Amino acid sequence: MSPMSVPPHVVFMNVAATGHMNPTLPLVAQLRARGCKVSYFVEDTMRGVVEAAGAEWHPFRYANSGLTGTLxxxxxxxxxxxxxxxxPKEEYLHFTSSMVYNAEVLLPTLLEDLEAIRPAVIVYEPFLAFPQVAAHVLGIPAVGLMTMTGPGVLQNSDDLMSPPWVQGPRKEILDTYGFDVLKNGMPMEFYSTTLNLVTTISELYIPPAPGRQQEKFGNCPFQCIGVMADPEVKRIANAHIKEGSVQELAMAEVEEARSxxxxxxxxxMGTVATSDYxxxxxxxxxGADNGLEHCTGKQLTQHVFRSCFEALGGDDGVLVIVSLGPQExxxxxxxxxxxxxxLRKAVPQLEVLLRCSxxxxxxxxxxxxxxxxLGVPMAVVPIFGDQPLNGDSVAASGAGLCFRNPLDTLSxxxxxxxxxxxxxxxxxxxxxxxxxMMSEKLTATGGVKAAAEAVLAQLRPRKATAGGA
Structure with missing residues (x-):
C-alpha cells in the first residue's frame, strides 16, 4: 500500500444468528491484519464479538424505531x-415475508451511514435483500458469504415472491434505486452477481438446482473457500444465551479424562431447535422432508438427550459433554x-471438538x-433446512453415520x-x-486466507485527496 493510498474499508452486514456470525469473525480479523478498516452492521447483541475481531460496530438504523438488527x-x-x-396472519407474519420490505424501510438510513463510511466493498449474508441495493447505489461490489454448502440446499418456492408484501416493496426499491432485488434473487436467496463465497469444499458443494434456481442463479459465481474458523478469534457459543450467564466448561477436567x-x-443439537421460536x-x-413436521424442538432434543443418557450412561471409558441450549x-x-x-447450557465448540473422539x-x-x-467423525441427527443433506454428505464421505428420519431411526x-x-x-x-481425509481437503481449500484474498481481489482502490481520505 503506497503512503498516499487509503486503507481499504470493508463493510459486513449480517443477521444476529450463531451460525451466520461465527464464520465471518475470523475473516474480519484477517482483513484487519492485512491493513483494512472494517465496519460491521448487525444487531447490538453481536457488538462484543464484532469489536473483539477488530471491526467497528454499527447498528442498522430505522426511522422512528430503536431496532438495531433486521426485521x-x-x-x-x-x-x-x-x-x-x-x-390470515400465518400468511405474512414470518421471516421470509419481511425480507424485501426490510430493505425498503432500512435503505434510506443505511445509505446515509454508508455514504459517511465510504466503503470499498460490502460482504453480506445472502438472506438480506438490501446489501446489493446499497452496493448498486454506491457503485461498489457486494460479495455474498454463504455459510451453508451451496444454494441447492434451500430451493425456496416461487410462492414466496408473489404476495403484495413482497412485490410492493420490490417495486418501491426498483423505482427509488433502480435495482430489482428479485431479478436474480428470492427471499432468503439474494446472491451476488459479483461473487459468492461458500464455506465448504467442492466435494460437499450443492450448486443451484435445475429449474427455477438455475434460472435465477445460474450466472451467479460461487467460490468454495473451506471452513472459516480460528480458535484465536472470539466467537459466539449460542446467540440465544447472554455471555457470562452460564457455567463455563472446565477444560482441565476434559484433559484429565483424556490423560x-x-x-x-x-x-x-445446535441453536435453532433450542431457540424460543x-x-x-x-x-x-x-421438517417435512425429515419426518419432523409434527415434532417440536423440545421433543426432538429430549429424544436425543434421553437416547444418549441411556446408551452411554455409566460407561467410565467415555466422558460425554452436552450443550443443552438456553431452555430452562x-x-x-x-x-x-x-x-x-x-452438562452446560453452552460450550466453546472448537475447543471441545479439538479434544473429541x-x-x-x-x-x-x-x-x-x-x-x-478437525478430523472428528459424526453421528448425525438432522432437523431441517440444509441439515438432512449435510447428514447425507457426511455419510457419503464415510466420516459418519446419519439418522435421516430421527424419530424412526434413532433409538x-x-x-x-x-x-x-x-x-x-x-x-x-x-x-x-x-x-x-476430509480435514486435509478443507485445509487445502484455503479457509480464512482464501476468503480474504477473494474479497480483496474485488476492491477498487481509492486514492487519498490532498485534504485526506
Whole structure:
C-alpha cells in the first residue's frame, strides 16, 4: 500500500444468528491484519464479538424505531401498507415475508451511514435483500458469504415472491434505486452477481438446482473457500444465551479424562431447535422432508438427550459433554444425567471438538465443517433446512453415520451401535480415516486466507485527496 493510498474499508452486514456470525469473525480479523478498516452492521447483541475481531460496530438504523438488527416479520406500517384486509396472519407474519420490505424501510438510513463510511466493498449474508441495493447505489461490489454448502440446499418456492408484501416493496426499491432485488434473487436467496463465497469444499458443494434456481442463479459465481474458523478469534457459543450467564466448561477436567485414557464425546443439537421460536412449536413444513413436521424442538432434543443418557450412561471409558441450549425446561421429564456426563447450557465448540473422539450433531453447516476440519467423525441427527443433506454428505464421505428420519431411526440401541463404530479406537476405524481425509481437503481449500484474498481481489482502490481520505 503506497503512503498516499487509503486503507481499504470493508463493510459486513449480517443477521444476529450463531451460525451466520461465527464464520465471518475470523475473516474480519484477517482483513484487519492485512491493513483494512472494517465496519460491521448487525444487531447490538453481536457488538462484543464484532469489536473483539477488530471491526467497528454499527447498528442498522430505522426511522422512528430503536431496532438495531433486521426485521423478523412485517411491522405495523408494512402490514397497513401491503397486506390486504382479512389476510390470515400465518400468511405474512414470518421471516421470509419481511425480507424485501426490510430493505425498503432500512435503505434510506443505511445509505446515509454508508455514504459517511465510504466503503470499498460490502460482504453480506445472502438472506438480506438490501446489501446489493446499497452496493448498486454506491457503485461498489457486494460479495455474498454463504455459510451453508451451496444454494441447492434451500430451493425456496416461487410462492414466496408473489404476495403484495413482497412485490410492493420490490417495486418501491426498483423505482427509488433502480435495482430489482428479485431479478436474480428470492427471499432468503439474494446472491451476488459479483461473487459468492461458500464455506465448504467442492466435494460437499450443492450448486443451484435445475429449474427455477438455475434460472435465477445460474450466472451467479460461487467460490468454495473451506471452513472459516480460528480458535484465536472470539466467537459466539449460542446467540440465544447472554455471555457470562452460564457455567463455563472446565477444560482441565476434559484433559484429565483424556490423560486417563477416556474418550470424549460431544453432543449438541445446535441453536435453532433450542431457540424460543421452535422449542414448543412443531417444525412444520421446515421438517417435512425429515419426518419432523409434527415434532417440536423440545421433543426432538429430549429424544436425543434421553437416547444418549441411556446408551452411554455409566460407561467410565467415555466422558460425554452436552450443550443443552438456553431452555430452562430442557431436562424436565428426563432421567437424571449419568455421572460420566458434563452438562452446560453452552460450550466453546472448537475447543471441545479439538479434544473429541466423536460428535453427535444436528449437522448444521458450521458444526459439520468444524468437525470435519478437525478430523472428528459424526453421528448425525438432522432437523431441517440444509441439515438432512449435510447428514447425507457426511455419510457419503464415510466420516459418519446419519439418522435421516430421527424419530424412526434413532433409538438407544441404534445410537449405541453407531457410536461403537464411530468411536472404535483401533487403527482400522474407517470413519476416523475418512474424517481425516476430509480435514486435509478443507485445509487445502484455503479457509480464512482464501476468503480474504477473494474479497480483496474485488476492491477498487481509492486514492487519498490532498485534504485526506
Amino acid at each position: 423478523k416479520c412485517l411491522d405495523e406500517r408494512g402490514i397497513e401498507k401491503y397486506v390486504p384486509d382479512g389476510t 486417563l485414557g477416556r474418550q470424549v464425546l460431544y453432543v449438541s 421452535f422449542w414448543n412449536s412443531p417444525f412444520g413444513a421446515f 425446561d430442557v431436562l424436565d421429564g428426563l432421567p437424571a444425567a449419568p455421572e460420566n456426563f458434563l 466423536a460428535f453427535v450433531t444436528h449437522c448444521g453447516a458450521n458444526s459439520m465443517h468444524e468437525a470435519l476440519s 438407544v440401541a441404534s445410537l449405541r451401535s453407531a457410536l461403537q463404530q464411530i468411536m472404535d479406537p483401533s487403527e482400522t476405524n474407517s470413519f476416523r480415516a475418512s474424517a481425516k
